[in-house]
Amino acid sequence: MDIPRIFNITESAHRVHNPFTPEKLATLGAALRLEPETRVLDLGSGSGEMLCTWARDYGVVGTGIDMSRLFSEQAKLRAEELGVADRVNFIHGDAAGYVSVEKVGVAACIGATWIGGGVVGTIALLAQSLGAGGIILVGEPYWRQLPPTEDVAKECHAGSISDFLLLPELLASFGGLGYDVVEMVLADQDSWDRYEAAKWLTMRRWLEANPDDDFAKEVRAALTSEPERYAAYTREYLGWGVFALMPR
Structure with missing residues (x-):
């Protein structure tokens, strides 16, 4: 079991496998007002930077799952490096x-919503692990x-224009699923x-x-x-963000 080889090669030196910098990950953690011992589930955890740094900085505990053997091993090494392998x-x-x-306080899928067949299915999957008062991150x-x-959409690695929404429409779609958007942190061109x-x-x-x-x-x-x-193409047309949701 593994991801396509091209990703293991091109992102082998990445700590964050999406258009976020470590600073933006820290901003997201601070924005969520994480409490010590908050349990976090991260589906598609990559090289573990989010879980490891949040365990170090905010005292969370958690589990990450990823299909890349390389990234999973890098995540374990990162946990040891930051002294959080026990968390x-x-x-x-x-x-x-x-x-x-065990129910979690934060259920996350950051940039891998194919796991649930798209945004709707991924939110439904994450909701099954979420405890009362918890937050879903997508x-x-x-x-x-x-x-x-x-053709321009395909150059952005989208299948078609309809694959993605404009930001206001995306935010509205979460409401349509019965969730409040309670925070968001967006990539910018520099983090891209x-x-x-x-x-x-x-x-x-x-x-x-x-x-x-x-x-x-x-x-x-x-x-x-x-x-x-x-x-x-991508730099001009495609945005990316992490959206924090709570069920209404």
Whole structure:
């Protein structure tokens, strides 16, 4: 069980596998007013930066599940590095359908809503683990401005324009599901740059170290095309944020 190899390569040096910086993760933790011993479930936990730093800074405890073997191992190493290995647990596995035995104060899926078949299904899945008074966190893209054509939407790695909503529409959709939006922290162009541009140096270093790998042609194609594609499309049209929800 693992994610596609291209992600394990391009994001192998990332601590945060979405358009957030460590500073924005800290802002999110502070915005949620986390109390010590708050139990956190993180579906699609990546390299564990959110759980590990929140355990260090706010005293939370929690569990993360991720399909990437590499990222799961990096998460465990990060927990040891920050001295919180006794407070957080990382599982290499499929988070789809995962429900916590013990109810949690924060149930999160940050940028991996495919786990529940989309936003609606992921919120429904997270709700099964949520305790009374708890908060659901969903990380999701939205359009900063509507792409003028379907081709432009596809250059943003969307299937079509209808895949994402404008920010006001996305916020309204949470209300339609019976949730109050109680906080949000949004990526900006700088944090998008740190997420996307960091991949390019990683790809270049990987190519230098693995010139004869069968996958080198695909990595080379990505490195050649991604800077221009990102600057022309994703950076201009696609937003991303984490939204905190509480059931009404």
